[in-house]
Amino acid sequence: MSTNPSTPIDPQIVDQKMQQSGIEQIGTASIREIVALVNEIEKATGTRYIRMEMGVPGLEPPQEAIEGEIEALQNGVASKYPMIEGIKPLKNEISRFIKNFIHIDVDPRGCLPTVGAMQAAFASFLVAGRRDPAKDTTLFIDPGFPVQKQQHKVLGMKYESFDVYNYRGEQLREKLEAHLSQGHISTLLYSNPNNPSWICLTEKELQIIGELADRYDVIVLEDLAYFGMDFRRDISQPGEPPYQPSVAHYTDNYMLMISSSKSFSLAGERIGMLAISNGLFERQFPKLREFYPNEGFGYSMVYGALYTLSAGTNHSAQYGLLKALKSVNEGKRNFVEDVRPYAERARMMKELLQENGFNLVYDRDEDKPLADGFYFTFSFPGMEGRELLERLIYYGISAITLDITGSERTEGLRACVSQVGKDQMDQLQQRLQRFRQDHLDSV
Numbered sequence: 001m002s003t004n005p006s007t008p009i010d011p012q013i014v015d016q017k018m019q020q021s022g023i024e025q026i027g028t029a030s031i032r033e034i035v036a037l038v039n040e041i042e043k044a045t046g047t048r049y050i051r052m053e054m055g056v057p058g059l060e061p062p063q064e065a066i067e068g069e070i071e072a073l074q075n076g077v078a079s080k081y082p083m084i085e086g087i088k089p090l091k092n093e094i095s096r097f098i099k100n101f102i103h104i105d106v107d108p109r110g111c112l113p114t115v116g117a118m119q120a121a122f123a124s125f126l127v128a129g130r131r132d133p134a135k136d137t138t139l140f141i142d143p144g145f146p147v148q149k150q151q152h153k154v155l156g157m158k159y160e161s162f163d164v165y166n167y168r169g170e171q172l173r174e175k176l177e178a179h180l181s182q183g184h185i186s187t188l189l190y191s192n193p194n195n196p197s198w199i200c201l202t203e204k205e206l207q208i209i210g211e212l213a214d215r216y217d218v219i220v221l222e223d224l225a226y227f228g229m230d231f232r233r234d235i236s237q238p239g240e241p242p243y244q245p246s247v248a249h250y251t252d253n254y255m256l257m258i259s260s261s262k263s264f265s266l267a268g269e270r271i272g273m274l275a276i277s278n279g280l281f282e283r284q285f286p287k288l289r290e291f292y293p294n295e296g297f298g299y300s301m302v303y304g305a306l307y308t309l310s311a312g313t314n315h316s317a318q319y320g321l322l323k324a325l326k327s328v329n330e331g332k333r334n335f336v337e338d339v340r341p342y343a344e345r346a347r348m349m350k351e352l353l354q355e356n357g358f359n360l361v362y363d364r365d366e367d368k369p370l371a372d373g374f375y376f377t378f379s380f381p382g383m384e385g386r387e388l389l390e391r392l393i394y395y396g397i398s399a400i401t402l403d404i405t406g407s408e409r410t411e412g413l414r415a416c417v418s419q420v421g422k423d424q425m426d427q428l429q430q431r432l433q434r435f436r437q438d439h440l441d442s443v
């Protein structure tokens with residue numbers, strides 16, 4: 001309900017569309033529900049929103065990826081099933097990419113194309129979470145990507161989580177140990193850079209995670225959906241430091257999910273990469289035989305999980321990614337520069353919000369200010385996130401609440417910068433000024 005009869009978006013239409021949407025509480029609505037609601041309001045009012053709710057890439061994919069895919073289709077791959085573990089040249093190129101930009105060695109055998117990082121996570125839960133009956137729970141370092149918890153619900157698997165906000169640096173050790181020492185955690189998952197907060201774990205924190213993963217035999221599922229996008233350090237030169245920070249430098253008990261949706265703007269192709277460490281790929285877990293053809297971890301991932309989920313990843317998309325990675329590995333394309341425009345948008349948007357009375361919620365990595373990147377989090381004095389989101393909808397601005405991400409910062413919203421063009425900054429400024437006048441200046 002709007003408290004102001006003259007908000008930038010006709011409040012009657014907003015009220016009507018909210019009612020029709022079937023959303024009971026806007027604060028707990030999923031990202032896709034908010035997308036659908038705002039689509040409806042835009043259609044009915046003819047007014048464009050400042051859309052900050054969904055992480056859709058707002059940039060063009062690499063030309064090489066398009067060419068690679070077209071060539072593959074012309075060569076007839078559409079009628080052929082791909083190998084489940086991925087086409088050989090792509091597996092080699094993924095391994096090379098990991099060497100070039102993380103500086104670790106993963107055998108091409110453990111480099112698997114997947115139907116997005118979404119499928120990589122699902123497959124990993126199916127195997128990592130079933131390898132030992134005593135270890136039946138995933139631990140999320142939150143805030144996090146809500147769909148991974150949804151995947152647990154769909155699978156009937158258990159999870160626990162905590163908000164890392166209060167446990168940065170050395171404090172992370174004690175907090176993690178409290179969970180891991182109970183012996184029931186199979187997998188530890190976090191995204192880095194983090195969706196939604198854009199915090200980045202420091203080397204010290206990654207080292208703590210690696211040490212504890214070894215001590216308690218926990219598999220770390222490191223979600224690198226925003227690979228290279230901590231723009232404070234330029235990791236873009238193949239084979240040269242600095243490299244993408246990763247727990248893989250500190251333990252062998254890892255799997256890396258490298259989405260190509262954001263770093264390569266290939267979200268529509270539904271292709272991502274999963275890298276299983278050489279040691280973990282080889283390990284045998286007798287319990288796996290109950291579900292999969294044999295006891296091998298890597299074997300179960302390929303011929304158990306990925307086989308039954310989709311029997312591999314789209315054939316032509318593999319050739320597209322192959323060509324893009326080749327270009328990046330050879331230093332012909334700088335994929336970090338390609339996505340750097342997000343940082344500039346984030347900087348501008350944060351500035352506009354702060355000028356108009358809003359605050360940033362997650363704002364530091366230990367002692368360093370956060371990078372400008374794909375997401376940031378914000379709040380408004382005296383309002384819970386749910387109320388703030390509901391009110392912003394009347395001002396032509398959409399986002400999601402941090403509530404649904406496992407964050408304890410219930411006052412916060414997540415903004416995604418990818419769909420907000422520079423041409424919309426004036427509009428954003430005007431709407432925020434109106435919001436401020438109606439909510440701060442009038443108090």
Ligand SMILES: Cc1ncc(COP(=O)(O)O)c(C=O)c1O
Nearest residue numbers: 116117118145191195225259261
């Ligand atoms: C943290 C995180 N993990 C995984 C994904 C899913 O990536 P993909 O599009 O490769 O399935 C996303 C997408 O937004 C994400 O933010």
